[in-house]
Amino acid sequence: MAIVTGAGSGIGAATALALAAEGWRVVLAGRRAEALRAVAERGGGAALHPVPADVTDEASVRALFDEAVAAHGRVDLLVNNAGRSAPEHEVGDVPLGEWEAVVAVNLTGVFLCTREAFRVMRAQRPAGGRIVNNGSISAQVPRPMSAAYTATKHAVTGLTRATALDGRPHRIACGQIDVGNAATEMTERMAAGVRQADGSVRSEPRMAVGDVARAVVYMASLPLDANVAQLTVHATGMPYLGRG
Numbered sequence: 663m664a665i666v667t668g669a670g671s672g673i674g675a676a677t678a679l680a681l682a683a684e685g686w687r688v689v690l691a692g693r694r695a696e697a698l699r700a701v702a703e704r705g706g707g708a709a710l711h712p713v714p715a716d717v718t719d720e721a722s723v724r725a726l727f728d729e730a731v732a733a734h735g736r737v738d739l740l741v742n743n744a745g746r747s748a749p750e751h752e753v754g755d756v757p758l759g760e761w762e763a764v765v766a767v768n769l770t771g772v773f774l775c776t777r778e779a780f781r782v783m784r785a786q787r788p789a790g791g792r793i794v795n796n797g798s799i800s801a802q803v804p805r806p807m808s809a810a811y812t813a814t815k816h817a818v819t820g821l822t823r824a825t826a827l828d829g830r831p832h833r834i835a836c837g838q839i840d841v842g843n844a845a846t847e848m849t850e851r852m853a854a855g856v857r858q859a860d861g862s863v864r865s866e867p868r869m870a871v872g873d874v875a876r877a878v879v880y881m882a883s884l885p886l887d888a889n890v891a892q893l894t895v896h897a898t899g900m901p902y903l904g905r906g
Contacts, residue, residue: 842896
């Protein structure tokens, strides 16, 4: 059984549907109940279980996992997909409230869900499971004026590696997928034009969210004796490899 956060749209919805198509039972987690129900209906409903949840709220995350275990008995996979972006600011101009809002979703939310998944996976019998964190190519190379987002994605890499290390005695594998320019609502502005490192603004190509979903399904398909520690998938024509 899998839990996918941020499952109401974009990469999360595509991943949940792809997992269900491969025979997984999937709990769809997100703040918008109607969006979750719509995704469940797209997948036929039977294998998809919508559970509204706020990843930034400790009690809500605990309730999410309690419901998942009560309904399905165990948790074998967590996909930490929920995330948010922020307006462009030079680091000297980032408002504290904006910083805190990004950290709450992109880092604290990943931590809260990881902590709960770890507790469940460690205690269930047979013990073990897999956690896949949605990082970003910003965890490797930042965009200009993206201090809050970039910092959280670098932190997710650290959390991924620490979780993988702590998980070894319990057969809990943890890996990260770094995505660049998947065609979601968050990246719509890139088609019109996005700021480059040299100060110019240029349009960037995007790729289908289904391509990301297939990569996550591959990571999830491995036995617990094997793990993809970090995988990068990005639109082929984007300037990622030539940033600077």
